Amino acid sequence: MNNIKIIIGMMIVTFIPRYLPLLAFSRLNIPKPLKKLLRYIFPAALGALILPGAITAIPNYPAAAAAGIATAIVCSWFREEISLTVFLSVIVTLISLYLFGY
């Protein structure tokens, strides 16, 4: 029941910011300092999601996780193709896990 509450709550707070500007259908005037803050929320959130979670994503095999992360960074630096990055990193992680005797 708690989970359903969470899902409904998340749905509402996610949908409102998605819909409001299109509902108003005009460029809303967001104060500049706030706009700046909003611009930095996503990278800040991504950073907080990647660390420390990524290090412990594969329990007992941090080196394999590191290999996958390194692949993702290099791949997304040179080719901005999300699917390619995800697939290559999973494959590299898989091979590393195999080599480390998972």
Next chain:
Amino acid sequence: MKEDIEEYSTERKDTLSKFREGMIASLPIFIGYIPVAVTFGLLAKSTGLTLLETFLFSALVFAGASQFMALQLIQGGAEPIQIIVATFIMNFRHFLMSSHLSAILPAKEKPWLLPFLSFGITDESFAYLSTSHASKEVDFILGLEYSAYVSWVGGTVTGYLFGNILPPILQASMGLALYTLFIALLVPEAKRSLSVAITAVIGGLTHSCLAWLKIFSPGWNIILAILIAASIGAWIIDEDEEEDQ
């Protein structure tokens, strides 16, 4: 009368062909979502969610990063309100994307479709729409968004039901898929702006410190880390380097 029908049918054909074009353009997103969505389904199952809850998560929220965050927080025993506040902060970025879209959409045509169009906004579809060659027509955007939606929801249910069939070594590797998706979203931005890169690093380090200190619950840790890093990024590091959009 006959003209009316003809007009109607050409308009309909137009709608469909634009929708189809959007679906085709969405193919890289469709494919990229699959391993991540399957991982979400797998992880939701191991977190103890029911199939219905897992399905509703992807079908109603449709915001991958926050869904994974919610799983982490549910696992850590966070209060629903913390999870919802963290989601609000994290997904508020869609506000900017949506206001950008409202400025570039061709006309006020088909207003009844706008709730569906706004629901479908994601980082990936927005990134595509921001490129100059992308069509900005409502039908095209809907095709782009909802092809990704089908992949996300379908992948989630598939992962929940059949994820366990996958060899354990592949399951373990896919545990990292989510983080590589985050990296794939972050790196292109960080490449273009040093302040964005530094902000992300501060976010990661702050969250790591807070998680290690264990003063607050996990739910507040991530909220605090995001707010601290974004404030430092926006008001200390950023020096009006560029005004985009």
